[in-house]
Amino acid sequence: MGSTSSMLTQYDIEEVQDHCNHAFSQQEIVSLYHRFCQLDRNGGGFVSADEFMSVPEFAVNPLSQRLLRMLDGLNFKEFVAFLSAFSPRTSLQEKIEFIFRVYDTDCNGKVAFDDILSILRDLTGSFMTEQQRQKVLTHVLEEAGYTKNSHFTLPDFMKIIGNSELKMEVEVPID
Incomplete structure (x- = not known):
């Protein structure tokens, strides 16, 4: 999972699922991976605060600056773990x-x-x-x-x- 240009393996998907307590299905993780790759414009494997701010819905969120404190520099596994808080499967x-x-x-x-x-x-x-x-x-x-x-x-x-x-x-x- 190092470079975002590589594809996710079945092992990677299962590892991410375990990391986020199965908050997302395998299909959802693949979709999140594609979105992560779009956000990671420089292909470094991490998403910066500036890259998150490029999402219009995020940029207008009144709590975006607080959330950036938690988001800046996340790799894909951390990105999914962050988003898992918003999953209907999360307790x-x-x-x-x-x-x-x-x-x-x-x-x-x-x-x-x-x-x-x-x-x-x-x-x-x-x-x-x-x-x-x-x-x-x-x-x-x-x-x-x-x-x-x-x-x-x-x-x-x-x-x-x-x-x-x-x-x-x-x-x-x-x-």
């Missing part, structure tokens, strides 16, 4: 772990009020004032039994989000 726990990594901006295993506020800022832009964002977030946290000074760990996220109807899926077109 709710794995989806929540992914969301936690997006929110944990400093990668310290904890999410603070300011981390969530920063995400809310990205999502709302100029549609809300900073004061409105803080008020809404404080209210939501209090409703869940937390304070502005709370630090959330992954188990906290599981507790808060685990009972929700989380829709985080994309369909992989089969070539």
